[in-house]
Amino acid sequence: MSDTIYDVIVVGAGNAALCAALSAKEQGAHVVMLERAPQELRGGNSAFSGAGMRFVYHGVEDIKSIVRDLTEEELATSDFGAYTAEEYLDDLGTTSQYRTDPDLAEKLVKGSTDAVQWLREKVGVRFIAKYGDAALKHEGRWKFFGGSVIRVNGAGRGLVEAEFKAAEKLGIPIRYGTRAIKLLHGLNGVEGVRAIVGRAQEDIRARAVVLACGGFEANREWRTRYLGPGWDLAKVRGTRYNTGDGIAMALKLGALPFGNWSGAHATEWDLNAPEFGELAVGDAFSKHSYPLSIMLNANGERFLDEGADTYNYTYAKYGRAILQQPGQSAWQIFDSKVISRLRSSYRIKKMTKVSANTLEDLVTKLDGVNAQQALKTIHEYNAAVKKEVPFNPNVKDGRGTTGLAVPKTNWAQTIDAPPFEAYGVTCGITFTFGGLKITTDAEVVDAEENPIPGLYAAGELVGGVFYFNYPSGSGLMNGAVFGRTAGQNATRYAKK
Numbered sequence: 001m002s003d004t005i006y007d008v009i010v011v012g013a014g015n016a017a018l019c020a021a022l023s024a025k026e027q028g029a030h031v032v033m034l035e036r037a038p039q040e041l042r043g044g045n046s047a048f049s050g051a052g053m054r055f056v057y058h059g060v061e062d063i064k065s066i067v068r069d070l071t072e073e074e075l076a077t078s079d080f081g082a083y084t085a086e087e088y089l090d091d092l093g094t095t096s097q098y099r100t101d102p103d104l105a106e107k108l109v110k111g112s113t114d115a116v117q118w119l120r121e122k123v124g125v126r127f128i129a130k131y132g133d134a135a136l137k138h139e140g141r142w143k144f145f146g147g148s149v150i151r152v153n154g155a156g157r158g159l160v161e162a163e164f165k166a167a168e169k170l171g172i173p174i175r176y177g178t179r180a181i182k183l184l185h186g187l188n189g190v191e192g193v194r195a196i197v198g199r200a201q202e203d204i205r206a207r208a209v210v211l212a213c214g215g216f217e218a219n220r221e222w223r224t225r226y227l228g229p230g231w232d233l234a235k236v237r238g239t240r241y242n243t244g245d246g247i248a249m250a251l252k253l254g255a256l257p258f259g260n261w262s263g264a265h266a267t268e269w270d271l272n273a274p275e276f277g278e279l280a281v282g283d284a285f286s287k288h289s290y291p292l293s294i295m296l297n298a299n300g301e302r303f304l305d306e307g308a309d310t311y312n313y314t315y316a317k318y319g320r321a322i323l324q325q326p327g328q329s330a331w332q333i334f335d336s337k338v339i340s341r342l343r344s345s346y347r348i349k350k351m352t353k354v355s356a357n358t359l360e361d362l363v364t365k366l367d368g369v370n371a372q373q374a375l376k377t378i379h380e381y382n383a384a385v386k387k388e389v390p391f392n393p394n395v396k397d398g399r400g401t402t403g404l405a406v407p408k409t410n411w412a413q414t415i416d417a418p419p420f421e422a423y424g425v426t427c428g429i430t431f432t433f434g435g436l437k438i439t440t441d442a443e444v445v446d447a448e449e450n451p452i453p454g455l456y457a458a459g460e461l462v463g464g465v466f467y468f469n470y471p472s473g474s475g476l477m478n479g480a481v482f483g484r485t486a487g488q489n490a491t492r493y494a495k496k
């Protein structure tokens with residue numbers, strides 16, 4: 001056991017944990033971070049992320065205050081619109097089928113602008129506008145859509161490296177290879193954690209603990225137990241270290257389980273991607289241009305509405321739909337009319353891709369797919385496209401299909417112009433939605449909904465915000481807003 005008694009121990013070293021530790025330090029806390037991963041694999045899912053961030057802004061001036069290096073030409077040709085608190089709350093409401101906890105959702109939304117500004121000003125995170133992903137060019141002007149319009153320069157790695165740099169500058173110690181396994185508890189509440197360091201156990205004491213060590217997405221057994229059959233077969237998009245330890249520790253102490261325990265954020269992910277994420281590839285195994293495609297399963301049939309909405313309102317639930325298909329796989333089919341519009345992740349080296357000059361040839365190249373049925377499905381789809389409605393990728397154009405059992409609602413283009421391309425995808429799980437219940441002060445509550453003294457939580461392991469689906473760019477914002485709150489309140493508690 002070490003003799004030091006910290007004010008605050010932060011468990012984890014992803015975005016939520018780093019925001020908590022930086023905020024605790026700002027308040028004058030003696031803080032230490034414990035990270036299960038070795039230093040070279042630090043940063044959790046946050047390091048793998050595309051680092052898009054959804055926040056409330058009221059127009060171009062708000063964007064300019066955060067994205068500092070927009071050129072005059074970009075400003076003159078860009079329409080950022082606005083994204084209000086009401087729209088953000090509405091998006092959390094509709095994606096969660098109105099189950100999102102109203103207090104947590106409001107805190108997330110209302111804290112979002114301040115959190116981005118703090119990351120920019122105090123932490124030194126550099127943001128860029130999401131040209132290409134969240135904005136399309138039409139008649140010479142970029143029109144942004146979907147609410148998540150900025151990302152961190154350098155994506156997830158850029159984000160956590162800026163945060164680690166700030167932590168190192170403030171002298172916050174980070175103990176790598178240190179896996180917290182148990183919360184220490186006395187009469188007055190939480191008093192520290194027990195950790196495995198190498199092969200030894202060590203008790204590390206503190207007046208308050210912030211749990212920010214991720215969900216259980218990398219735990220195959222918990223996935224199957226809570227998400228259901230088949231989830232053992234999903235690929236993990238990010239870190240291998242988020243196995244639910246923080247949730248398990250808190251539950252053992254009587255914390256209340258909360259939120260969508262059978263739900264997860266899961267997306268279309270390269271069919272042959274490795275079992276866990278690869279930091280060098282990051283988010284690029286994602287295949288989010290499917291609204292311009294049709295997706296076929298192994299039976300050669302369509303199974304979802306590819307054009308129900310822009311990708312940022314459907315991508316997080318379509319992973320589950322793919323997992324439910326035979327072989328847990330699907331193929332996204334494009335023709336040359338739209339290939340130039342595909343996102344940059346369709347041009348990486350490691351990809352499951354086939355191409356052909358005829359549809360007959362293409363369907364025979366789709367590994368494991370009923371080629372005859374695939375061809376029939378494409379022809380039926382082509383015949384059902386509402387050709388009289390103009391195609392417009394900038395808005396939900398209503399160019400859908402008629403008469404199909406599985407409709408496509410927008411951006412339906414016939415697939416008839418060679419060359420044709422197809423991309424193999426499977427389900428990649430991002431993070432789990434179920435977790436602990438916290439107050440808006442980030443205090444973890446017990447079964448009677450009373451705060452457990454000295455215990456705070458933030459990030460993926462908090463339940464109650466996301467159910468079924470998710471508006472893109474909310475995960476990092478959730479971690480930033482509640483991470484800051486947890487760091488501040490844990491310090492206040494420790495110094496009482």
Ligand SMILES: Cc1cc2nc3c(=O)[nH]c(=O)nc-3n(C[C@H](O)[C@H](O)[C@H](O)COP(=O)(O)OP(=O)(O)OC[C@H]3O[C@@H](n4cnc5c(N)ncnc54)[C@H](O)[C@@H]3O)c2cc1C
Nearest residue numbers: 012014016036044045046050051052180238459460475476
């Ligand atoms: C490929 C990909 C793309 C994404 N893109 C976006 C995006 O563009 N925008 C967005 O908002 N979100 C995105 N996300 C989701 C986002 O990354 C997560 O919501 C967010 O990073 C969660 O932050 P966190 O701090 O809670 O968890 P993490 O960043 O995962 O951090 C948890 C940390 O805890 C550590 N840990 C685990 N167990 C222990 C233990 N027992 N002891 C000590 N440490 C432990 C882990 O090693 C890890 O460092 C993406 C995720 C992935 C995987």
